[in-house]
Amino acid sequence: MSSNPMVRAEHIVKRFGSHEVLKDISVTVERGQVACLIGPSGSGKSTFLRCINHLESINGGRLWVDGDLMGYRQRGDKLYEMSPKEVSRQRADIGMVFQSFNLFPHMTVLENIIEAPTRVKNVKKQAAVATAMQLLDRVGLAHKAKVYPGHLSGGQQQRVAIARALAMEPKLMLFDEPTSALDPELVGEVLDVMKGLAQSGMTMIVVTHEIGFAREVGDSLFFMDGGVIVESGDPREVLANPQHQRTQSFLSKVL
Amino acid sequence: MTDSRDSSVQESSTAPIKAVKLRHPLRTTFAVVIALLVVAFVWDAATREAYQWPLVAQYLFDRRITQAALITLTLTVLSMILAIVMGLVLAVMRLSDNPVLKAVSWTYLWLFRGTPVYVQLVFWGLLGTIYRSVTIGIPFTDVAFFTAAPFEFIDLFWLAVLGLAFNEAAYMAEIVRGGILSVPRGQDEAARALGMSWRQTMLRIIVPQSMRVIIPPTGNEVISMLKTTSLVTALGFSLELYARTRAISAQIYATVPLLIVASIWYLLVTSILMVGQYYLEKYYARGVSPQRATETEPTQTASFAAVEPDGTGAAGGSDTIATSKGEHR
Numbered sequence: 283m284s285s286n287p288m289v290r291a292e293h294i295v296k297r298f299g300s301h302e303v304l305k306d307i308s309v310t311v312e313r314g315q316v317a318c319l320i321g322p323s324g325s326g327k328s329t330f331l332r333c334i335n336h337l338e339s340i341n342g343g344r345l346w347v348d349g350d351l352m353g354y355r356q357r358g359d360k361l362y363e364m365s366p367k368e369v370s371r372q373r374a375d376i377g378m379v380f381q382s383f384n385l386f387p388h389m390t391v392l393e394n395i396i397e398a399p400t401r402v403k404n405v406k407k408q409a410a411v412a413t414a415m416q417l418l419d420r421v422g423l424a425h426k427a428k429v430y431p432g433h434l435s436g437g438q439q440q441r442v443a444i445a446r447a448l449a450m451e452p453k454l455m456l457f458d459e460p461t462s463a464l465d466p467e468l469v470g471e472v473l474d475v476m477k478g479l480a481q482s483g484m485t486m487i488v489v490t491h492e493i494g495f496a497r498e499v500g501d502s503l504f505f506m507d508g509g510v511i512v513e514s515g516d517p518r519e520v521l522a523n524p525q526h527q528r529t530q531s532f533l534s535k536v537l
Numbered sequence: 538m539t540d541s542r543d544s545s546v547q548e549s550s551t552a553p554i555k556a557v558k559l560r561h562p563l564r565t566t567f568a569v570v571i572a573l574l575v576v577a578f579v580w581d582a583a584t585r586e587a588y589q590w591p592l593v594a595q596y597l598f599d600r601r602i603t604q605a606a607l608i609t610l611t612l613t614v615l616s617m618i619l620a621i622v623m624g625l626v627l628a629v630m631r632l633s634d635n636p637v638l639k640a641v642s643w644t645y646l647w648l649f650r651g652t653p654v655y656v657q658l659v660f661w662g663l664l665g666t667i668y669r670s671v672t673i674g675i676p677f678t679d680v681a682f683f684t685a686a687p688f689e690f691i692d693l694f695w696l697a698v699l700g701l702a703f704n705e706a707a708y709m710a711e712i713v714r715g716g717i718l719s720v721p722r723g724q725d726e727a728a729r730a731l732g733m734s735w736r737q738t739m740l741r742i743i744v745p746q747s748m749r750v751i752i753p754p755t756g757n758e759v760i761s762m763l764k765t766t767s768l769v770t771a772l773g774f775s776l777e778l779y780a781r782t783r784a785i786s787a788q789i790y791a792t793v794p795l796l797i798v799a800s801i802w803y804l805l806v807t808s809i810l811m812v813g814q815y816y817l818e819k820y821y822a823r824g825v826s827p828q829r830a831t832e833t834e835p836t837q838t839a840s841f842a843a844v845e846p847d848g849t850g851a852a853g854g855s856d857t858i859a860t861s862k863g864e865h866r
Contacts, residue, residue: 337726366735374732384727388745388824397741398731430824443727450731 288313288348288454288485289334295342296329303329305509307343311487311502316480318496318517319489321506322532327489330506331456334487335376336369347376348453374402377447381459383439385431385446391418392427395446403450410449417445421475437468441475448479455479457488493536497521505529592794596785597801605781606802612697612777613763613806619702620762621755624709629739631714642710649707654700655771661700662772664688694776697769705762712754716747748821756814760807778802 289311296304303326311317319327332338333345336353345352353369354361364372386394395414399405405413418424421441431439440460447455457476461469473495480486480499490496496503496517503517505526513526521537524530582588596602627645630638649657665688674681688696720743728738767779775784778799786795 335730337730370729370732370734373730376730378727378730380723380727382721382723384721384723386724386727386742386746388821390824398728398733401737401741402732402734432824446731 286313286349287311288315289317289487290346291330291334291343292345293343294330294333294340294345296326296333296338297341303509304333304340307506307509307511309504309511309514311485313485314483315501316486316488316499317502317504318500319487319504319506320491320493320496320532320536321512325506326509327506328458331378331458331487331489334454334456335373335378337373337378347372370402374398374450375453377450377452377455379440379443379447379455379457379460381462383431383436383443383463385439385443387431390428390430391423391434391442394431394442395449398446399449414445414449417448418442420448420478421445422471435468436464437471440464440472444472444475444479453485455484455486457486457490459489459491461490461492491536493521493533505532507532587793588797589791589794592789592791593797593801596782596795596798599785599798601781601785602778602798602802605776605778606806608694608776609763609766609778609802610806612694612701612766612769613759616698616701616705616766617759617762619698620705620709620758621713623702623706624711624713625744627706627710628713628717631710632717646707646710649704654704654765655768657704658697658700658768658771661696662693664696665691693772693774696772697766697774697777700772701762701765701769705758705765708758709755712751712758713747715754716749716751717743719750720746745821749818752814752818752821756811759810759814763803763806763810 287310289309291307291309294304294307295302307330319330321327329338333340334347339353350372352372353364355364386397389397392411392414395417396407396410399410399413400407415424415427418427421444423438423441426434426438431442434442461472464472473492477499500517502514503520504514505512505520507528513520513524513529521533524533627642630642633639668688670684670686672681672684724742724746725738728742766777769777770780782795782799786792
């Protein structure tokens with residue numbers, strides 16, 4: 283199983299100018315597993331997530347998703363930059379959910395969901411609508427299909443965003459602090475959808491501050507600080523018995 | 538609501554409040570003064586000889602004038618359409634990653650914004666003289682594929698359209714660029730994360746959203762263009778409104794009444810264009826207004842759910858435009 287993980291990141295380095303945000307990050311996520319990234323803000327966890335689908339290009343290391351090197355093609359020892367078209371094709375298989383939802387405000391909920399399948403994967407509109415309605419039903423929002431995102435609550439918007447990502451039938455889902463912009467009473471509905479998704483066998487990488495979610499749903503936990511992974515392992519073990527002093531002090535603040 | 542101290546003054550309940558309206562004495566005085574001034578001016582203008590009102594009435598619907606007004610409107614619309622398309626292309630070039638396209642766009646803006654439109658129009662008029670014939674061939678040899686006189690047969694009207702559009706495109710490019718930059722970065726990221734190409738992201742996601750910001754200043758530009766058309770005499774075109782009224786006033790030795798005629802037509806056409814702008818703004822405000830009003834607290838948008846989408850869209854539309862105008866002007 284470990285021979286063909288869903289995500290394999292080796293020695294990832296990312297710099298913004300002279301500022302090194304990621305310093306030698308190595309992470310492996312197996313198929314069907316839920317990996318949670320926690321850590322203080324500015325620790326580089328969101329940046330790392332964005333490197334996985336090549337929204338940010340990396341400056342060092344190698345990153346494979348489902349066995350494919352992201353953003354580059356390797357021939358012999360040489361790396362060749364991929365064309366934007368090829369990168370788009372790679373991204374189409376990786377779903378991403380953002381902290382600020384990023385639904386398209388000028389499109390209805392349904393239009394948001396069918397946009398990428400019809401334009402990128404050339405799915406027939408009728409089929410795309412049928413899939414979209416199924417997904418909306420799954421996140422409990424079928425009755426909001428014709429509504430513009432601006433008329434929805436934050437929790438509803440985020441559930442639509444999840445449905446939109448799922449409409450591309452991704453093999454991997456990335457969640458970038460999906461509940462951080464939500465009012466406390468709306469967090470639960472989004473986490474419930476994510477739990478359901480995890481139970482259905484989706485491979486997920488989740489940047490989150492929801493320690494409870496990490497403990498309950500996570501198969502592995504990575505604690506990042508200052509651009510490195512300080513500690514990792516089984517969430518229940520790491521959370522109950524953190525070895526590193528920085529992990530301990532972070533957990534004492536958020537728990 | 539149920540404050541017990543108030544109950545001595547008025548019984549507190551959910552009944553509508555009955556209170557004496559706050560008076561604005563200064564406001565009322567001011568309104569009266571202005572009204573008097575306007576009446577005085579109108580009375581004076583109506584009776585003043587120099588305005589020659591009978592001539593205004595006689596020429597307002599003169600066939601030459603109405604034709605000229607139509608030509609002015611056509612000139613405005615055609616050159617604006619061309620300018621918007623060119624401006625969009627220039628703005629996208631300026632924002633692309635390609636340094637060559639960036640440089641071309643920058644240079645275009647530098648040239649066409651840096652010289653007066655009047656000077657440019659004179660140049661357009663002289664193009665036929667400057668480039669009597671253009672030969673396509675291999676430089677420094679006698680090989681010529683073909684020779685043409687490209688500006689000889691171009692109608693002055695179309696030369697005017699080109700001259701106005703090329704100048705306006707430089708301004709439109711900046712307006713469009715401002716609009717594109719006003720769309721939150723997250724929109725671009727969300728589209729790319731879904732695997733959409735740069736082209737799809739621009740055409741489907743970014744540009745439609747930027748329209749809300751682009752339209753108000755573009756309305757300004759259209760109205761400005763309407764009046765700039767009066768400069769096309771610089772390249773020899775004299776069938777538009779201003780040139781036409783000047784010609785007539787020179788014939789009949791009456792300047793003021795024909796200036797009034799021209800002004801009335803300019804105002805009329807501007808009013809028509811403003812109505813068009815209103816409906817465009819309403820269309821591109823769809824889905825956006827309610828969210829914008831409560832952008833900082835997304836959860837509060839739930840309170841809008843009960844309201845008919847179209848209703849809030851129309852009401853919030855002008856509001857939204859006002860803010861965006863403030864940011865970008």
